Amino acid sequence: MKFFKILLIMLFIVLPLTLFAKSQDKPKKAKTIAELVKMYDSSSCKDCHSDIYEEWKKSLHARSIFGPEHVGRTAATFKTTIELGLKDWQASGVKKPEDVRVKHLMICTKCHLPQLEEAEDSVAQEIVKHIYKFVDEGDENSAAILQQLNINCVVCHNRNAIIHKWTEGYPQKGVVYGTKDGDHPDSTYKKMKKSSVMKESILCGQCHGLGPNFEFDNPSQCATLYGSYLWSYVSEGGTKTCQQCHIQESKLGHNMQSYRSKELYEKAVDMKVDAYAYLWRDVVTPTPAAHVKVELTNKAGHVIPDG
Amino acid sequence: MPIPQQFGRGDKMGRGPYEKSGLIRETSLHPNKTKVEKFEIPLYTEEKKDDKIVRNPIAYDFIVDVELWYLPYGKKDDPDNSIMWKKYTKQINLAKGGK
Structure with a gap:
């Protein structure tokens, strides 16, 4: 009898406590953009690492779902993905922007906002609402909210480290x-x-990827740089890492730039040109002509351009 | 990757990242490789004189400009999305006189 009493105590007290503890272990998902921003808040980093923080603020990582400052090209591409992609695909489950869930945005946010995995569908909805408000109406408040979502210190130095x-x-x-x-x-x-991996190219390769992202029900393909780095640069004897060129040699630090930055594009391609004029004889007809020879050498560790 | 393939099949270029999954034609510059392009530019106007074709120089002095542009959206008149990476300028001449 005593044994059954103990068993009952176990069932009614210990088991619920264990289950409660388990549910406490499971990380809570963000329900709003504000909660997700708070979960990935890196603002305290600037207290000690102010130079690095200021560098990062100038980079596209700091506005990874908005895109270039004022232009918001990335936000516009999110809208295009919904309008011309998700809404058009018969089995996506999206008939209108309100149907977009986290799983739909992940084809972009795998790289543009990987922490969205830790958010509920309500956050995806809020993001979509602000994307449309910015793209359709030029709403500055929406632009500011979208720019709070980014690839910041916590993403690279914790989540993806x-x-x-x-x-x-x-x-x-x-x-x-x-x-x-x-x-x-x-x-x-x-x-x-x-x-x-903090100083290795593979850290960057998590997002600046290999090609189609086959893990999705509908693969997307945005960045292919790590693929070309492996198969077209390292395979030919290249030894530099992404960080060496984009952080150190560019002297831009955490303001990691690419095609739009003078520091990078001036070094990336060598252009040699020769030109001269001459008189060619087309059988018997003297024909004035010019010859222009252009040589382009890619000195970067990946194809130019990618995408 | 200038001409990505729509859904990794067929002959159509994919419009955006959500459609791209392959390659139709690769014209990128590859690391440590040199691409050479040669251009032959006619410098004449043509007329017929006494039943013969005559090609007259349009001038004797020319300026050759070669510009390398980064155009992610394909348009030069898009100030936020077009950057001239390199520019080369040279004066060239055709010799006057002679036959």
Whole structure:
């Protein structure tokens, strides 16, 4: 009898407590843009790393779902994806913008906002609402809200800092991954840990990818740089990393730039031209002509352009 | 990747990232490779004189401009999305006189 009593106690007290604890372990998903922004808040980083923070603010990473400042080309492409893609595809489940869910946006946000995985569909809805308000009406408030969603310090130095998670473990809460181990004087990110990939091209390759993203029900293809880096640069003996050219040699630091930056495009392509005029004889007809020879050499570690 | 393939099949170019899944034609510049393009430019006007074709120089002095542009959306008159990367200028001449 005593045994059954203990068993009952176990069933009614211990088991619910265990289940409650399990549900507490599961990370809560963001229900609003504001909650997602708070979950990935990197504003305290600027207190100590102000130079790096200011560099980053100038980069496209800082407005990864909005696009170039004032222009918002990326936001416009999100709208095109909904209007000409999702709404047009018979099995997508999207007939109107209000039908768009996280899973639909992920074909873009896998790279443009990977943390959207940690948000509920209500956040996808809010994002879509602001995209339409900005693109259709030029709403500045929507533009400002969209620019709060970005690839910031927390994304690269925590969420995406470990790639082989079965090998190295999952990124830990409150840890900033970089080049050192030790204490980190911040109230949220109290520890520093050395990341094995922070200086490696594969870190960037997570988003600046290989080609079609076949993991989606409807694959998208935006960035192909890591593919061309592996198969067209490293395969030919290239040894530099993305970080070497885009952070160090450009001297732009965390203002990682590409085709629109003078620092990068001046170094990326060599152009040699020769030109002269001459008189050609087309059988018997003297024919004035010019010859222009153009040689373009790509000195970057990937194809130009990609996409 | 200048001409991506729509849904990785057929002969149509994909419009945006949501449609691209392959390649129809690759004209990118590849790392550490040199692409050479040669241009022959006629410098004459043509007329018939005594039943013969005559090609007269349009001038004797010319300026050759070669510009390399980055046009992600294909238009030069789009100030937010067009950048001239390189420019080369040379004066060339046709010799006067002679036969």
